[in-house]
Amino acid sequence: MMDITVREMLLVAAFLFSSGIFIILTRQNAIAILMGVELLLNAVNINFVAFDRFLFDRVDGNVAALINIMLAAAEVAVALAIVICIFRGIRTAETDRLDSLRG
Amino acid sequence: MEYLLLLIPILPLTGAIINGTIGYFIQKRYGGQINGIIATTTISISFIIAIYLFFALLNLPLEQRRIILNLYNWVFAGSLSIDFELVMDPLSAIMVLVVSGVGALIHLYSIGYMHSDKSQWRYFSYLNLFAFSMLILVMANNLILMFVGWEGVGLCSYLLIGFWYQDIDKAVAGMKAFITNRVGDFGFLIGLFFLISGIRLIEGDYKMVSLSFDYLKEVSERLSGVHFGSFALLTIVGLLFFVGATGKSAQIPLYVWLPDAMAGPTPVSALIHAATMVTAGVYMIARLNFLYVHSPMALTVVAVVGALTALYAATMGFAQTDIKKVLAYSTISQLGFMFAAVGSAAFSSGIFHLMTHAFFKACLFLGAGSVIHAMSGEQDIRKMGGLKNRIPITYYTFLIASLAIAGIPGLSGFFSKDEILYKSFMSASGFMGIWGYVVFLLLLIATLCTAFYMFRLVFITFFGSEVRAGEEVAHHIHESPQAMTYVLIVLAFLSIVGGYVGLPEVFGVHSSIESFLEPVFEDSCKVLSLPSSHTAEWIIMLLSIFAAIIGIYAAYRIYYKNGYEGARPIRERIAPIHYVVENKYFVDEIYGFVFVDSVKIFSYLLSQFDKYVIDGIVNLAGKVTVLFANLDGLIDKYVVDGVVNVVAHGIKFIGERMRGLQTGRIQDYVYIMVSGGLLGLILIRVLIYFMK
Numbered sequence: 001m002m003d004i005t006v007r008e009m010l011l012v013a014a015f016l017f018s019s020g021i022f023i024i025l026t027r028q029n030a031i032a033i034l035m036g037v038e039l040l041l042n043a044v045n046i047n048f049v050a051f052d053r054f055l056f057d058r059v060d061g062n063v064a065a066l067i068n069i070m071l072a073a074a075e076v077a078v079a080l081a082i083v084i085c086i087f088r089g090i091r092t093a094e095t096d097r098l099d100s101l102r103g
Numbered sequence: 104m105e106y107l108l109l110l111i112p113i114l115p116l117t118g119a120i121i122n123g124t125i126g127y128f129i130q131k132r133y134g135g136q137i138n139g140i141i142a143t144t145t146i147s148i149s150f151i152i153a154i155y156l157f158f159a160l161l162n163l164p165l166e167q168r169r170i171i172l173n174l175y176n177w178v179f180a181g182s183l184s185i186d187f188e189l190v191m192d193p194l195s196a197i198m199v200l201v202v203s204g205v206g207a208l209i210h211l212y213s214i215g216y217m218h219s220d221k222s223q224w225r226y227f228s229y230l231n232l233f234a235f236s237m238l239i240l241v242m243a244n245n246l247i248l249m250f251v252g253w254e255g256v257g258l259c260s261y262l263l264i265g266f267w268y269q270d271i272d273k274a275v276a277g278m279k280a281f282i283t284n285r286v287g288d289f290g291f292l293i294g295l296f297f298l299i300s301g302i303r304l305i306e307g308d309y310k311m312v313s314l315s316f317d318y319l320k321e322v323s324e325r326l327s328g329v330h331f332g333s334f335a336l337l338t339i340v341g342l343l344f345f346v347g348a349t350g351k352s353a354q355i356p357l358y359v360w361l362p363d364a365m366a367g368p369t370p371v372s373a374l375i376h377a378a379t380m381v382t383a384g385v386y387m388i389a390r391l392n393f394l395y396v397h398s399p400m401a402l403t404v405v406a407v408v409g410a411l412t413a414l415y416a417a418t419m420g421f422a423q424t425d426i427k428k429v430l431a432y433s434t435i436s437q438l439g440f441m442f443a444a445v446g447s448a449a450f451s452s453g454i455f456h457l458m459t460h461a462f463f464k465a466c467l468f469l470g471a472g473s474v475i476h477a478m479s480g481e482q483d484i485r486k487m488g489g490l491k492n493r494i495p496i497t498y499y500t501f502l503i504a505s506l507a508i509a510g511i512p513g514l515s516g517f518f519s520k521d522e523i524l525y526k527s528f529m530s531a532s533g534f535m536g537i538w539g540y541v542v543f544l545l546l547l548i549a550t551l552c553t554a555f556y557m558f559r560l561v562f563i564t565f566f567g568s569e570v571r572a573g574e575e576v577a578h579h580i581h582e583s584p585q586a587m588t589y590v591l592i593v594l595a596f597l598s599i600v601g602g603y604v605g606l607p608e609v610f611g612v613h614s615s616i617e618s619f620l621e622p623v624f625e626d627s628c629k630v631l632s633l634p635s636s637h638t639a640e641w642i643i644m645l646l647s648i649f650a651a652i653i654g655i656y657a658a659y660r661i662y663y664k665n666g667y668e669g670a671r672p673i674r675e676r677i678a679p680i681h682y683v684v685e686n687k688y689f690v691d692e693i694y695g696f697v698f699v700d701s702v703k704i705f706s707y708l709l710s711q712f713d714k715y716v717i718d719g720i721v722n723l724a725g726k727v728t729v730l731f732a733n734l735d736g737l738i739d740k741y742v743v744d745g746v747v748n749v750v751a752h753g754i755k756f757i758g759e760r761m762r763g764l765q766t767g768r769i770q771d772y773v774y775i776m777v778s779g780g781l782l783g784l785i786l787i788r789v790l791i792y793f794m795k
Contacts (some may be wrong), residue, residue, distance in 0.1 A: 024773055033769075067261055102767030 009050035017043035030093040113236040118145035119231035126224025135223030139214035142227035190244035194623045198241035209374040215586035233259035245315040256380045264367040276366040283360040289351015294343030303338040307793035320393045327397035341401030348384025354747035365427040369472030378461040385441040389450045392627040399534040404448025413439030420556035422685035448631045449526030451620040454658040455605045456519035463507040466594035470501035472581040485667045488567035496588045500595035507598040509554035510651040515602030554654025562662035
């Protein structure tokens with residue numbers, strides 16, 4: 001079996017990150033964009049864990065990943081609340097329609 | 104006891120304040136009589152206090168006859184420290200008695216005289232204020248406080264002359280009096296400055312000085328040594344003070360206001376313009392005797408001007424037809440006598456004549472007021488005549504006062520006038536030299552003239568068979584109310600007995616007024632002593648009686664039968680002279696031309712200068728400024744604004760291009776951010792590659 005090294009880990013993380021960016025840039029639905037953001041966060045978590053496991057072998061990276069997970073949960077809660085508010089206000093969650101800050 | 108001194112001026116002030124503030128309501132509610140009673144009461148109480156203090160003064164030993172009340176330190180400026188200090192010494196005691204006594208009588212008379220006036224509250228308020236100012240003037244113990252009273256009486260004089268201000272002539276007469284007085288006061292003030300600078304010369308700059316009369320008396324000896332250029336300081340000061348006195352006391356050349364001042368109510372003429380205020384100048388010179396005796400030259404000027412005025416004004420009395428104007432010129436003439444007296448260093452004689460004059464002239468004026476009252480306001484003597492039996496009390500009192508002023512023996516005027524004649528004659532062999540004889544001669548002729556014009560007045564007004572006014576007026580003639588006639592009787596009585604306080608020495612008695620005033624004047628008399636000669640005094644007495652009798656006889660011959668018309672033949676023979684005298688020597692016209700018109704012409708020239716030259720410069724400056732402002736405006740508009748606009752337009756241009764970036768869509772931003780990040784990465788990569 002092929003050894004799983006930091007390289008593979010980072011590749012997965014990069015893939016996830018790129019997917020996240022792609023989703024964010026392409027999807028119109030606010031909920032979907034939020035999902036993209038989750039992907040970004042989890043890509044970062046994988047990086048944390050990977051570096052901790054293969055380079056330093058200490059517990060710091062894991063702790064940071066845990067804090068990130070918690071933050072993500074909080075962020076999603078707030079973001080969903082905002083989305084719901086917007087939806088209530090203008091009956092849509094399409095981000096293209098939310099351009100009242102246009103210059 | 105000193106505090107009683109304060110009460111004397113404060114009481115009339117209280118009256119003035121009461122009448123001045125709530126007097127209007129009092130008159131409306133209770134009638135003007137009450138205003139009069141308030142005013143009369145206050146001044147009467149002052150008079151009673153004055154009498155009490157007078158006797159208190161008599162009880163003191165001769166050297167200590169001074170009551171001083173130092174209230175507080177009033178002015179404190181640099182090394183000048185002036186107290187609010189009132190004094191009662193023999194001189195001010197006589198003045199206070201005359202002012203408050205005659206003042207009280209005239210207040211009483213005014214109640215009757217003014218009974219139908221609309222604003223009696225105003226009248227009595229002014230009258231009381233006058234009494235207050237006059238009392239301050241005579242009781243002040245330093246020059247500055249005296250000056251306050253001096254200005255105060257001037258103000259009240261103005262207010263009362265113009266009392267009936269709806270009549271423009273009367274208002275103008277008030278202004279004339281005030282402005283003429285200001286000219287004199289200006290001299291007085293400058294004299295004061297000279298005096299202070301002289302004191303600084305002898306005392307140095309830092310010694311505290313008070314300008315009180317005691318202090319001035321102390322330094323007068325040393326001041327007499329001070330010279331400014333070729334003039335002695337005291338001569339300058341004396342002459343400048345005398346300028347003030349000519350204004351206030353109506354002497355040549357500033358007498359012109361007094362005849363016009365007769366526009367005021369008659370009691371005012373009696374009180375202010377005959378008995379009290381106009382004598383302020385005489386009082387001032389007598390008070391400053393210690394300064395004047397060190398300057399024989401100033402005294403000579405005072406005496407000569409006084410004597411000239413005495414004769415000059417008396418001749419103007421010949422041709423007047425207004426009863427009050429005759430008395431006004433008579434007042435000027437009598438004031439001339441007083442100045443001749445103080446100028447001859449016979450200060451107590453001047454004060455003596457001041458006192459007797461206050462009695463008989465007040466009586467004459469109030470008598471004239473009573474006549475005018477009887478004639479329903481008519482003042483022209485040509486329309487009077489035959490009043491002798493119609494208003495007997497007025498007639499007899501007027502006659503007594505006329506005899507007194509003419510100098511008939513036994514009446515007050517005789518003693519005082521004779522004393523002045525004698526003293527001026529004696530001064531000729533004293534310090535005055537030949538001028539003494541000039542003064543004496545002028546006064547002797549003036550005595551004759553006085554008797555003539557007074558009896559001209561008496562004969563025209565009271566004698567003859569019928570009144571020359573209309574039927575209506577003649578029918579209406581009546582004796583005045585009791586408040587007025589009683590006052591006349593009291594004053595006539597005083598005109599008789601007033602002279603007995605100053606019997607001449609040749610009668611073997613010592614003049615009591617002279618010895619009473621001695622503490623004030625004795626030091627001065629030591630400096631300038633007058634010789635005495637009983638023979639001369641007898642001769643002069645006979646001469647003056649003779650002059651009086653000639654004057655009365657001449658008036659009798661001319662006017663007794665036909666009144667004013669009796670003088671027609673003489674008048675026609677000397678028509679040009681009469682014309683000149685009747686028009687008061689055209690002095691008013693000359694003054695009008697020299698002072699008023701020249702000022703008008705000068706100010707017209709100035710106004711033209713102002714209009715064309717000054718205004719021209721100003722306008723030019725204005726136009727130049729406008730030109731520059733326009734230029735500046737153009738620069739502002741095109742250069743400064745241009746720069747600002749270019750900046751603004753540039754920013755606007757950029758902004759319009761840039762606004763497209765802000766789409767408001769979140770994906771665009773993320774896209775830019777990510778591309779930016781990628782670009783940055785690539786850039787770093789490239790850089791690293793090249794740096795290797």
